[in-house]
Amino acid sequence: MSKYNFDYLDELEAEAIHILREVAGQFEKPALLFSGGKDSITLVRLAEKAFRPGKFPFPLVHIDTGHNFEETIEYRDRMVARLGERLIVGSVQASIDAGKVVEQKGKNASRNALQTVTLLDTIEQHQFDACIGGARRDEEKARAKERIFSVRDEFGQWDPKRQRPELWNIYNGKIHKGENVRVFPISNWTELDVWNYIRREKIELPSIYFAHEREVITRNGQLMAASSYVNMDEEDVVERKKVRFRTVGDISCTAAIESDAFLIDDIIDEISRSKISERGARMDDKVSEAAMEDRKKGGYF
Amino acid sequence: MNILKFFTAGSVDDGKSTLIGRLLYDTDSILADQLEAIQNANRKNDDGTVDLAILTDGLRAEREQGITIDVAYKYFQTDQRKFIIADTPGHIQYTRNMVTGASTANLAIILVDARNGVVEQTIRHSYLVSLLGIKHVVLAVNKMDMVDYSETVFNAIEQKYKTLAEELKLQEVTYIPVSALKGDNIVHQSDRMLWYKGDSLLRFLEEVETSMAQQSDKARMPVQWVIRPQTDELHDYRGYAGRVVSGTFKVGDKITVLPSGASSTISKIEFFNQELEEVSSGQSVTIHLSSDVDISRGDTIVNSSALPQESKLIEADLCWMDTKALDTSIIYLLQHNSKVTKCKIAEVIYKVDINTLEKHSADEFKLNDIGRVVLKTADNLPFDFYSDSKANGAAILIDSRTNLTVGATMFRALA
Numbered sequence: 001m002s003k004y005n006f007d008y009l010d011e012l013e014a015e016a017i018h019i020l021r022e023v024a025g026q027f028e029k030p031a032l033l034f035s036g037g038k039d040s041i042t043l044v045r046l047a048e049k050a051f052r053p054g055k056f057p058f059p060l061v062h063i064d065t066g067h068n069f070e071e072t073i074e075y076r077d078r079m080v081a082r083l084g085e086r087l088i089v090g091s092v093q094a095s096i097d098a099g100k101v102v103e104q105k106g107k108n109a110s111r112n113a114l115q116t117v118t119l120l121d122t123i124e125q126h127q128f129d130a131c132i133g134g135a136r137r138d139e140e141k142a143r144a145k146e147r148i149f150s151v152r153d154e155f156g157q158w159d160p161k162r163q164r165p166e167l168w169n170i171y172n173g174k175i176h177k178g179e180n181v182r183v184f185p186i187s188n189w190t191e192l193d194v195w196n197y198i199r200r201e202k203i204e205l206p207s208i209y210f211a212h213e214r215e216v217i218t219r220n221g222q223l224m225a226a227s228s229y230v231n232m233d234e235e236d237v238v239e240r241k242k243v244r245f246r247t248v249g250d251i252s253c254t255a256a257i258e259s260d261a262f263l264i265d266d267i268i269d270e271i272s273r274s275k276i277s278e279r280g281a282r283m284d285d286k287v288s289e290a291a292m293e294d295r296k297k298g299g300y301f
Numbered sequence: 302m303n304i305l306k307f308f309t310a311g312s313v314d315d316g317k318s319t320l321i322g323r324l325l326y327d328t329d330s331i332l333a334d335q336l337e338a339i340q341n342a343n344r345k346n347d348d349g350t351v352d353l354a355i356l357t358d359g360l361r362a363e364r365e366q367g368i369t370i371d372v373a374y375k376y377f378q379t380d381q382r383k384f385i386i387a388d389t390p391g392h393i394q395y396t397r398n399m400v401t402g403a404s405t406a407n408l409a410i411i412l413v414d415a416r417n418g419v420v421e422q423t424i425r426h427s428y429l430v431s432l433l434g435i436k437h438v439v440l441a442v443n444k445m446d447m448v449d450y451s452e453t454v455f456n457a458i459e460q461k462y463k464t465l466a467e468e469l470k471l472q473e474v475t476y477i478p479v480s481a482l483k484g485d486n487i488v489h490q491s492d493r494m495l496w497y498k499g500d501s502l503l504r505f506l507e508e509v510e511t512s513m514a515q516q517s518d519k520a521r522m523p524v525q526w527v528i529r530p531q532t533d534e535l536h537d538y539r540g541y542a543g544r545v546v547s548g549t550f551k552v553g554d555k556i557t558v559l560p561s562g563a564s565s566t567i568s569k570i571e572f573f574n575q576e577l578e579e580v581s582s583g584q585s586v587t588i589h590l591s592s593d594v595d596i597s598r599g600d601t602i603v604n605s606s607a608l609p610q611e612s613k614l615i616e617a618d619l620c621w622m623d624t625k626a627l628d629t630s631i632i633y634l635l636q637h638n639s640k641v642t643k644c645k646i647a648e649v650i651y652k653v654d655i656n657t658l659e660k661h662s663a664d665e666f667k668l669n670d671i672g673r674v675v676l677k678t679a680d681n682l683p684f685d686f687y688s689d690s691k692a693n694g695a696a697i698l699i700d701s702r703t704n705l706t707v708g709a710t711m712f713r714a715l716a
Contacts, residue, residue, distance in 0.1 A: 006583060008304045008383050017585035018544040021525040025598045025639060049573045050542070050585070053535055054528040137374045144373045163371060164706045165397050165622045167404040169544075170636055170697050174704040188385055190376045 009197055013046065016185040018169060019148060020050040023058070023130050023183050026173035030058040030130040030183075031088070031123075036072035037248040038205055039134030042186060042194055044079065045203055058132070059086035063119050065111040065250040066093040067229040072248055075206040090122030109231055110252040120156045123180055130173065130181045138190045148187050154178040192271055199264045211244045211262045222255035246271075302378075305511055308387040308402045310426035311412030316443050319352075320412060320481035321375060321388050324503065327488035330377035371395070372402040381507040391422060396429070396655075396669040397622040400709055403429060404695075407511050408437040410502075415448045415478070418458045421656045424465060428655050431469040432618060432671065432711070434691060437509055438466070438474045441502065445494065446480040452496040468658070475509075477502055516582065517690040520548030520556075520604035523638035524596055528587060540571060540587035541596055546638065546692035547685070548604065550588065551579040555605040558596055559683035564605055565590040599640040601683045601693075609683045609693065614647065614716040615676045618687075619666070623700065623707035627666035633707065635678055637696040643679035644698065647716075650674060675716045687711035 006014075020043075023030050032047060034040045047056050062076060080087045092114050095101045100121070101114045123131060137144045147163050149171045164172055173181055186194070198205065215226040217236040224230055226238045229251045243256035244267075261267045311317035325331050375386040387402030389395075403409065409430045413423050430438055440462050448454045455478045466474045477486055478497055485491035488503045500508070528540040550556070550567060557564045569589040570577045580586045588602060596602075603609055621627055627646060635644035652663035652672035663672060687694030698708035 006581070008302050011304055011583060014544060014583055014585040018525070021542055021544075021585070022639070024526050051526075051528060052573060053538065054530045054540075057526075138376045141373070144375060145371050160371065165401040165697075165709065167401055167697055167706070167709045168691065168695050169405070170638070170695070172636060172697060172699055172704070172706045174634070174699055174701070176704060188374070188376070190378075190383075192378075193383075 009193065009200060012186070012189050012193060013049070013197070015169075015188065016043075016046045017050040019171065019183065019185040020047055020132065022171050022173070023132060024051070026171070027130040027181070029126065029128050030132065031061045031126065031128045032056070032058050032132040033119075033134070034060040034062050034076070034087075035134070035248065036062070036068070036076050036206060037134065038194055038198060038209065039136065039186060041079075041203060041205060042189075042197060043132060043134050044083070045201055046185060048083075056083075056085050059088050061088045061090065061122060061126075061128075061131070063090045063115050063122065064092060065115060066091065067111050067227075067251045069206070069208050069225075069245075069248065069251060071206045071208045075204075088122070088126065090118045092118045094118070095121065106231065110250055112250045112253040115250075116156070123156070128180060129175065130183055132183045132185060134186060135184050136189050136191070136194075137184075137187050146184065146187070148184050149173055150182045150184065151175060152180050152182060156180075158182075192268065195264070195268050195271060199268065206248065208245045208248060209267070211242055211259045211266075213240055214243050214256065215239070216241050216243060216256060219255075223258065224255055225251055227251050302381070302383060303511065304383045304385060305408060305506060305509070306385045306387070306406045307408040307410060307506065308389050308399075308406040309410045309412065310389060310391055310399060310403075310429070311443070312391045312414070312420065312422040315391065315412040315414050316481045317391060317412050318388060320410070320441065320443065320479070320487065321386055322352075323481045323484055323487045324386075325375065325377055327484060328377055328379060328503065371398050379503070379507055384506065391426070393422075393425065393669065396425075397620065397709075399426070399429060400433065400620050400622070403433045403435060404709065406433075406435055408439065408506070408509065409435045410439045410441050412441045412443050413458060413462075415442050415444045415451075415454055415458065419461045419465060423462070424658065425655045427462075427465055427469055427471065428653070428658060431471055432620075434687060434711075436472050437511075438471050439502065439505065440474060440476050442476065442478045443481055445478045445485060446483050450478070450485075450491075450493045452494070455497075475499070475505060477505065517547040517685055517693070518549070519607040519609070519685065519690070520550045520554070521546050521609065521685070521690070521693050522550065522586075522588065522602045523640065524598055524600045524602060525639045526598060527596065540589055541602065542585075542587045543602070543639070544585040545580050545582050547582050547690045548607070549579055549581040550602075550604065556590070556602050557605045557608060558594055559601045559603060559609070559611065560681045561595065561600065563594045563596075565592045565594050567591075601638070601640070603683065609685050610712075610715060611681050611683050612715050613678045613681055615678070615682065615684070615712050616650070616714040616716040617674060617676050617710045617712050619646075619672060619674045619698075620709045621666050621668060621670045621707065622709060623703075623705055624668050625700070625703075625707070626668075627670075627708070632701070634699040634701050635676065635682075635696050635710075636699060637682055637684065638693065640680075640682070641699075642682065645677045646674050647677040648675040673713070674710075676710065684712050686713060688713075 095118045101117045147166045215238050216223045217226050244259040261270045309317050373388045389399040389402035459476045479486045486501045490501050522543045522545045524541045524543045526542040554567045568591040571587040629646045633644050650673040651660040685693040694712045697706050700707045
């Protein structure tokens with residue numbers, strides 16, 4: 001038996017657990033969106049803390065672009081087996097095959113934007129009324145504005161000008177049929193908080209977060225994995241470098257950084273000193289100043 | 302290390318977003334790619350330096366109009382503390398967004414322009430701070446560079462504000478002369494105001510005491526979820542999951558479940574794989590009881606020796622947050638922690654003119670109106686007064702036709 005000191009990570013954790021339990025209590029068919037990235041892995045640990053020894057009151061949902069890092073999928077399957085929870089996979093390839101979306105063309109083609117359609121279809125097919133996601137407010141300026149319970153209309157759209165006031169720790173999850181709520185339990189965490197939590201909780205991560213040797217090409221000043229999912233031509237020079245990934249998304253839109261950080265302590269040290277934000281390595285955010293706001297309005301995570 | 306949540310309030314041109322930008326910039330919290338983005342932006346200060354306000358105006362409409370519409374949350378940390386800033390809009394039409402940002406804050410920074418001093422908006426923002434029970438206020442007298450860093454100007458504003466602070470019963474006010482644009486007394490102590498002997502804003506924020514000491518010590522835990530694994534080996538397992546909103550529970554404590562009034566004893570407190578002897582305010586845990594009691598989501602577990610108020614008629618302050626005016630003839634939903642019950646506004650006692658603080662009777666209650674009402678609920682609510690416990694003394698009102706959050710209410714007295 002023990003009594004523990006309540007520090008800032010405990011406070012963030014307690015808040016997130018409270019939010020997850022509100023989702024369980026307020027919705028009929030919630031889901032946890034699991035990408036294989038560190039933020040959704042953190043959510044899974046928080047869900048264990050909120051609901052064990054019971055089952056999760058929601059399945060894990062992975063929107064699979066088909067352009068994954070192998071390491072992430074291996075990690076996902078191992079984790080699901082350990083948890084004994086249900087995994088639902090929404091496939092972007094299936095959306096393409098069904099003609100619902102068209103693959104982007106050109107050198108910088110990515111399936112990142114296509115995910116939105118698959119996500120909305122998966123929500124509709126399973127009638128999810130709440131989708132828990134690992135987005136954080138420190139990631140990007142449109143996200144800094146979003147509520148913890150963020151209502152989306154029937155078309156999945158976020159309307160930043162008509163957000164419900166969100167007061168104290170009271171979350172209003174009332175919606176009309178067809179609408180759904182995106183819930184962000186780690187809204188108030190920073191990238192560094194997530195890493196400190198992963199270290200404290202000794203949470204295992206996919207190996208691509210740690211420094212490793214990989215064949216890469218340089219594209220618009222960013223290092224991209226040399227992969228069959230990235231459209232390459234003779235101008236692209238493949239080099240072998242020691243890199244790691246700071247965020248994990250689709251191969252075609254996630255850039256690597258050169259790094260020697262092999263241990264979690266090295267990573268925390270590296271991030272503390274870093275002068276580039278985490279989303280600075282996301283090609284999808286570089287399109288325009290309002291790139292994220294526009295994607296969110298359209299139903300993105 | 303702990304967390305300080307604060308919000309900033311100021312009029313449209315008081316430089317609120319610039320102040321936040323300056324805090325982030327001078328603490329090296331702005332990363333190169335974000336800085337590059339603002340350097341590339343079209344908006345610049347008159348002297349050609351980058352406009353730090355762009356950092357917090359996250360929506361296209363805000364950048365276009367150069368104003369803050371909705372709350373933006375920003376994060377930074379120093380060796381002493383982690384900070385969460387709610388950058389709230391100052392304009393009267395966005396009062397509800399300011400109330401949203403203020404509801405979770407432990408400290409408020411109210412900005413005034415040194416050239417204008419205490420103005421109508423200062424009164425309004427200070428009133429909201431007092432209404433929401435925020436203990437610490439920093440009155441940041443900004444744009445000191447525009448008044449030649451004059452001590453006389455600063456002192457006059459401080460004197461004027463003291464009268465207002467007394468009237469509003471603000472508990473602790475700290476006065477700091479700053480220039481957000483030039484960086485004086487934000488992170489670094491200014492050498493242009495040697496007459497000022499206090500701390501810079503950041504130093505003050507790092508050191509201000511944020512203990513919850515003034516909050517209630519009466520143990521309360523609203524039940525959010527009942528954990529029942531229903532497996533062979535955990536057949537009889539029944540744990541009540543929730544977050545303790547005030548006080549401390551210990552194993553062996555006699556507790557009462559409300560509204561049913563059933564009583565029992567705490568047999569075990571669990572947190573994931575640990576068993577705890579006791580839990581306090583803020584912690585999310587699972588509580589087990591020694592006897593079978595009917596408990597579900599929406600019930601509150603309280604210490605039997607410190608029972609809360611229980612009533613269906615409550616006098617409360619209300620901030621109206623919907624474009625559709627309050628209708629005393631319809632039934633709203635009231636959400637108090639995990640409990641939702643039907644609710645009518647039985648009476649509007651008075652409305653406050655938030656620019657002059659005068660109270661008067663009111664026939665209608667519209668968007669951004671604030672006043673005192675009598676709430677009549679369908680079920681008995683176990684609550685504390687807001688002055689004792691923010692968490693157990695506040696609720697939101699929901700319009701069941703639109704599902705929108707239409708009101709924020711703070712319990713003040715039994716009606």
